[in-house]
Amino acid sequence: MNLRAVNAIYTFEMARTGRTLMQSIVSPVLSTSLYFVVFGAAIGSRITEIEGVSYGSFIVPGLIMMMLLTQSVANASFGIYFPRFTGTIYELLSAPVSFYEIVLGYVGAAATKSIVLGLIILATSGLFVPLQIAHPAWMLAFLVLTAVTFSLLGFIIGIWADGFEKLQIVPLLVITPLTFLGGSFYSISVLPPLWQTVTLFNPVVYLISGFRWAFFEIADVSVAVSLGMTMLFLVTCLATVWWIFRTGYRLKN
Amino acid sequence: MSSIISVRDLSKTYASGFQALKSIDLDIRRGEIFALLGPNGAGKTTLISIVCGIVNPSEGAVMVDGHDIVTDYRAARAMIGLVPQELTTDAFETVWATVSFSRGLFGKKKNPAHIAKVLKDLSLLDKKDDMIRTLSGGMKRRVLIAKALSHEPRILFLDEPTAGVDVELRKDMWDIVRSLRASGVTIILTTHYIEEAEEMADRIGIINNGEIILVEDKAELMRKLGQKQLKLELKKKLDAVPGELAAHRLTLNGDGSELIYTYDTQGERTGITALLDDLNRTGIGFRDLHTTQSSLEDIFVGLVRQGK
CATH class of the missing domain: 3.40.50.300 (P-loop containing nucleotide triphosphate hydrolases)
Known part of the structure; x- marks a missing residue:
């Protein structure tokens, strides 16, 4: 294994975050704070507790998840799309690195970024609402798993996209709606039965449910199912990436 | 190797x-x-x-x-x-x-x-x-x-x-x-x-x-593909290559002041001696002569044209 290459890619990508600190860290933290002000303080004060948790606290896991998903996808897709756009990808393709080393470097850096961001948002939310974390280890596990999975998804999007427009389409038209409809701001038990069933086809439901369970021990679906679905999504992304590098899709032809 | x-x-x-x-x-x-x-x-x-x-x-x-x-x-x-x-x-x-x-x-x-x-x-x-x-x-x-x-x-x-x-x-x-x-x-x-x-x-x-x-x-x-040209700067301009010299397949430059003889460096005989003899016989005088060798560029252009 070419660890030096993994390290080179990882360091390179992390340096990019350092240069774009405003965009990478400050703006997601600011927008999350705005959600707290609007949903937590302004509207939340009119909403009674959900399953024994105050509304302001209830939305914390959902908000972190939302940022985690959008940031993982955005970071990872841009990280691999930009070298394709500028043409510097030639070097990556001609280097003695295997696909999993490339993925480890890019996805590792994107996931690291999201995890750090998630923890910062968690700390920020602690300033607005009282927080309790019932299972810190599980909370971290869901955080890491989700960050890795959606960074992989972002990596795939970055390879599939052939323009900046396509790079934006998936986060805007797919990730954001699925997150909003996946129970970031409500428990799916408040929905009519038909919509509850429909919602179960939304993969984000399982992520948020599992993550929220780690905080408050309340969940829309069982934790085992959440974990299973997250793993399934992870494996699907890994298989897609493997296929991309095996066939050279959008990279070598 | x-x-x-x-x-x-x-x-x-x-x-x-x-x-x-x-x-x-x-x-x-x-x-x-x-x-x-x-x-x-x-x-x-x-x-x-x-x-x-x-x-x-x-x-x-x-x-x-x-x-x-x-x-x-x-x-x-x-x-x-x-x-x-x-x-x-x-x-x-x-x-x-x-x-x-x-x-x-x-x-x-x-x-x-x-x-x-x-x-x-x-x-x-x-x-x-x-x-x-x-x-x-x-x-x-x-x-x-x-x-x-x-x-x-x-x-x-x-x-x-x-x-x-x-x-x-x-x-x-x-x-x-x-x-x-x-x-x-x-x-x-x-x-x-x-x-x-x-x-x-x-x-x-x-x-x-x-x-x-x-x-x-x-x-x-x-060496193989290089052709050499012998250029003769004439004392008097010519309108056409004289008939006596036809066997040497000479060409005349644009304004008739130079006779150009192309020969293969690989050939057993370059034919230069015979050409000069014939020139003497016809009485065409020349002021100067020089040779040029085809560059790689000429060779390249020639080969690519051939391939088409």
């Missing part, structure tokens, strides 16, 4: 249906400078891209120092440095960071002294902390060369290295190429500037329409 790169039966058809390479066989010798010449779209870059791992071949095999480029790609690619044709550089990184990144990517241990040496040879050392996007085109080209040399390759590909490059960089580059060759590095370059191939290369390959038309020692090629 052992070959360091051997290409066998290599074909490439792009998804668009365009056949860029048609069953190519090519051997590059260890330690030589090999120039690949060909018109635009002949397949030069495709060939290089396949050897370097950027493009997947459709058929055929390539061995780099005994390592198959597909099954043993790590060993094969670790030996190769590539300077691409396009100025594809990062934008926001510093020169030092991007060159160090290349070394890491190729799995080499950090070696600031080597990076500093490469930058110094390319007159980039004083720009090492500059952001790449602030550099001029020529400087970016130097950065690309530095990246390729950062991991101490044994084989260096230069794809159109001097396209749009100033005289100074061209000189620096050829100095580097010569010193690399002296240290045993094999160099494969493609170029439009035939004088460069003529000056630098040990062997020359000509590719056209995805086929290798010819591979030859440069000296041999020049």
